[in-house]
Amino acid sequence: MSRDTYAKQILGDAYENIKNAKILMVGAGGIGCELLKNLVLAGFGEVHLVDLDTIDLSNLNRQFLFGHEHIKKSKALVAKETASKFNPEVNLVAYHANIKDPQFSVSWFKSFDLVMNALDNLDTRRYVNRMCLTANVPMIDSGTTGYNGQMRVVVKGVTECYECNPIETPKSFPVCTIRTTPSQPIHCIVWAKSYLFNQLFGIDEDEATAPELDNTETADNAEELKNLRTENEELKKVKDAFGTLEFPKLVFEKVFKIDIDRLLSLADAWRTRRPPVPLDYSAVKTAADEAGLDSQKKVTMLAADDQPIWNLVENFAVFADSISRLSNRLVELQQEAGSQSKKPILVFDKDDDDTLDFVTAAANLRSIVFGIETKSKFEIKQMSGNIIPAIATTNAIVAGLCVTQAFKILNNDLEHAKMVYISQPPARMLSAGTLPPANVHCGVCGIARAAISVDPEKLTLGDFLEKVLKSKLGYSEEVSIVTSKLLYDIEFDDNLEKTFVELGVSDGSFITIMDEEEPEDGSPGRVNLEFIVLAKGDKNGDAEGDAYVLDQIPEIPKKPKAEKEPASEDEGMIVASAAPKRKADEISGDDTNLNKKSKTDGNGDSATIVIDDEDGAFLID
Numbered sequence: 238m239s240r241d242t243y244a245k246q247i248l249g250d251a252y253e254n255i256k257n258a259k260i261l262m263v264g265a266g267g268i269g270c271e272l273l274k275n276l277v278l279a280g281f282g283e284v285h286l287v288d289l290d291t292i293d294l295s296n297l298n299r300q301f302l303f304g305h306e307h308i309k310k311s312k313a314l315v316a317k318e319t320a321s322k323f324n325p326e327v328n329l330v331a332y333h334a335n336i337k338d339p340q341f342s343v344s345w346f347k348s349f350d351l352v353m354n355a356l357d358n359l360d361t362r363r364y365v366n367r368m369c370l371t372a373n374v375p376m377i378d379s380g381t382t383g384y385n386g387q388m389r390v391v392v393k394g395v396t397e398c399y400e401c402n403p404i405e406t407p408k409s410f411p412v413c414t415i416r417t418t419p420s421q422p423i424h425c426i427v428w429a430k431s432y433l434f435n436q437l438f439g440i441d442e443d444e445a446t447a448p449e450l451d452n453t454e455t456a457d458n459a460e461e462l463k464n465l466r467t468e469n470e471e472l473k474k475v476k477d478a479f480g481t482l483e484f485p486k487l488v489f490e491k492v493f494k495i496d497i498d499r500l501l502s503l504a505d506a507w508r509t510r511r512p513p514v515p516l517d518y519s520a521v522k523t524a525a526d527e528a529g530l531d532s533q534k535k536v537t538m539l540a541a542d543d544q545p546i547w548n549l550v551e552n553f554a555v556f557a558d559s560i561s562r563l564s565n566r567l568v569e570l571q572q573e574a575g576s577q578s579k580k581p582i583l584v585f586d587k588d589d590d591d592t593l594d595f596v597t598a599a600a601n602l603r604s605i606v607f608g609i610e611t612k613s614k615f616e617i618k619q620m621s622g623n624i625i626p627a628i629a630t631t632n633a634i635v636a637g638l639c640v641t642q643a644f645k646i647l648n649n650d651l652e653h654a655k656m657v658y659i660s661q662p663p664a665r666m667l668s669a670g671t672l673p674p675a676n677v678h679c680g681v682c683g684i685a686r687a688a689i690s691v692d693p694e695k696l697t698l699g700d701f702l703e704k705v706l707k708s709k710l711g712y713s714e715e716v717s718i719v720t721s722k723l724l725y726d727i728e729f730d731d732n733l734e735k736t737f738v739e740l741g742v743s744d745g746s747f748i749t750i751m752d753e754e755e756p757e758d759g760s761p762g763r764v765n766l767e768f769i770v771l772a773k774g775d776k777n778g779d780a781e782g783d784a785y786v787l788d789q790i791p792e793i794p795k796k797p798k799a800e801k802e803p804a805s806e807d808e809g810m811i812v813a814s815a816a817p818k819r820k821a822d823e824i825s826g827d828d829t830n831l832n833k834k835s836k837t838d839g840n841g842d843s844a845t846i847v848i849d850d851e852d853g854a855f856l857i858d
């Protein structure tokens with residue numbers, strides 16, 4: 238009896254399609270390991286798997302393709318190695334890489350029959366969704382949170398895409414709660430992780446506002462924002478001492494003394510609240526030395542134990558030590574990067590001890606200043622990483638469901654494909670539904686898509702408008718060109734001389750073209766066109782001096798007739814409404830609700846944060 242006897246008996250003629258299928262699997266973590274095992278055992282012919290991460294000890298309880306000996310090795314490569322032993326006939330190809338890397342182009346996506354997501358963040362899911370829509374490849378997305386899970390099939394033009402209905406966006410905290418009047422541990426953790434960490438080691442908040450901070454300026458918080466800007470300016474000066482022995486001291490004095498003194502001067506804020514108490518560097522340092530926390534070895538030992546709740550001097554010692562560790566790392570990265578235009582940064586990762594130590598100590602010191610309960614490193618890891626324990630069995634169920642739906646897609650039996658939810662009792666444990674049709678107003682799948690290869694240092698916005706949009710695609714000058722900000726519209730032509738690179742458009746960026754012309758006969762204009770920008774390799778350019786190559790002229794259909802605004806709630810899911818036409822003055826840095834944010838620099842950090850005022854805070858992903 239051969240290995241595939243049973244599969245042939247069960248699937249009949251359809252088995253040939255499975256055997257000839259070429260599948261892309263994105264993510265080789267909890268769901269990914271289960272999924273790969275299923276694909277390999279079911280006899281899928283060729284599976285490519287992409288994962289950017291390496292194996293951590295904490296993965297081993299459920300990511301069973303990995304063992305102790307694989308810690309710190311590539312998930313993708315080890316998963317391939319282990320799974321290929323289950324069925325050597327399957328052709329497995331592994332990539333230790335980010336799926337957003339330019340090597341994974343639209344034409345590469347096109348070469349697959351099906352893409353299966355086993356990811357842990359919204360940002361990458363959205364990216365893969367868009368690539369699949371551009372490449373016209375069906376996608377199966379799956380996810381679990383503890384005992385809950387879901388999977389769904391996405392086929393361009395037939396079913397809902399991943400973004401047809403807005404996924405609940407992260408709950409944001411008013412900036413004044415985080416930066417001026419924290420009252421819960423979570424406020425201090427968000428401050429340490431999303432504000433202070435980024436200011437010191439990551440992307441400056443002026444360049445990219447962290448998602449948890451709501452920066453809308455209202456009369457209520459204008460005064461606070463003015464103060465915060467002063468704080469930012471001062472912190473930039475402190476950063477001049479980066480990498481020196483003085484640096485931890487200057488940061489400490491700045492955020493736990495100078496800023497707190499300034500807050501205290503806002504007398505109104507403290508009429509009904511307990512005023513914060515600034516910390517004195519010399520006094521705390523002396524106390525830490527007296528407590529024996531004067532050597533790095535002792536601090537390392539202290540930080541290694543994540544169970545106890547550290548006191549003031551312990552937090553102080555870990556704070557200073559982790560700043561030194563992180564500064565050294567960043568200096569090294571900067572030296573390695575040399576004169577490259579993209580400055581290296583550090584990104585918070587709950588599994589990265591240096592970053593977690595910093596966030597734990599900084600959050601606790603702030604809690605002490607504001608008289609808020611402090612937390613252990615273990616607790617802060619959970620809260621800052623938005624973890625709900627991953628359950629192996631939920632992953633296994635979801636991965637199994639994904640494969641049964643993959644059979645249907647590959648056998649052109651889409652009408653029987655389902656979306657399935659796994660819930661906890663008293664709700665039904667498994668509930669399946671037919672695939673909802675695409676939302677014609679969706680800003681992601683209800684639009685035209687194309688890829689354009691450009692030389693971002695050569696192509697100017699003016700040339701793009703004239704030579705691509707007007708000459709090749711028949712637009713008038715009444716268009717808006719948008720990335721995460723407005724680049725051009727009929728009343729805003731300041732950027733026409735600038736090159737793509739000067740406008741921050743580079744490999745992997747998305748550019749949206751909005752047809753603003755209103756035909757005289759009242760007929761609808763064309764739907765938005767979203768280009769994915771690819772940096773040009775050595776492909777020969779066309780007649781335009783190699784600044785761009787447009788392989789295919791995209792078809793850009795007319796907009797669907799406007800419908801009445803749908804009701805906002807439908808069985809607990811928010812229904813998308815037509816994207817409003819944007820005005821130049823509405824366009825600032827961020828425009829998440831229009832789904833046109835450039836995808837080049839998303840950090841994948843997309844948690845839903847739920848605050849329970851009664852019982853403190855908890856987070857879910």
Ligand SMILES: Nc1ncnc2c1ncn2[C@@H]1O[C@H](COP(=O)(O)OP(=O)(O)OP(=O)(O)O)[C@@H](O)[C@H]1O
Binds near residue numbers: 264265268357
């Ligand atoms: N942009 C991306 N490109 C490639 N792989 C990605 C990308 N984003 C996330 N992943 C991978 O998706 C997988 C998701 O798996 P999972 O949800 O089990 O997360 P994990 O990091 O293994 O576990 P945990 O977060 O619970 O520690 C991870 O292995 C992660 O590296």
Ligand SMILES: [Zn+2]
Binds near residue numbers: 676
């Ligand atoms: Zn859609």
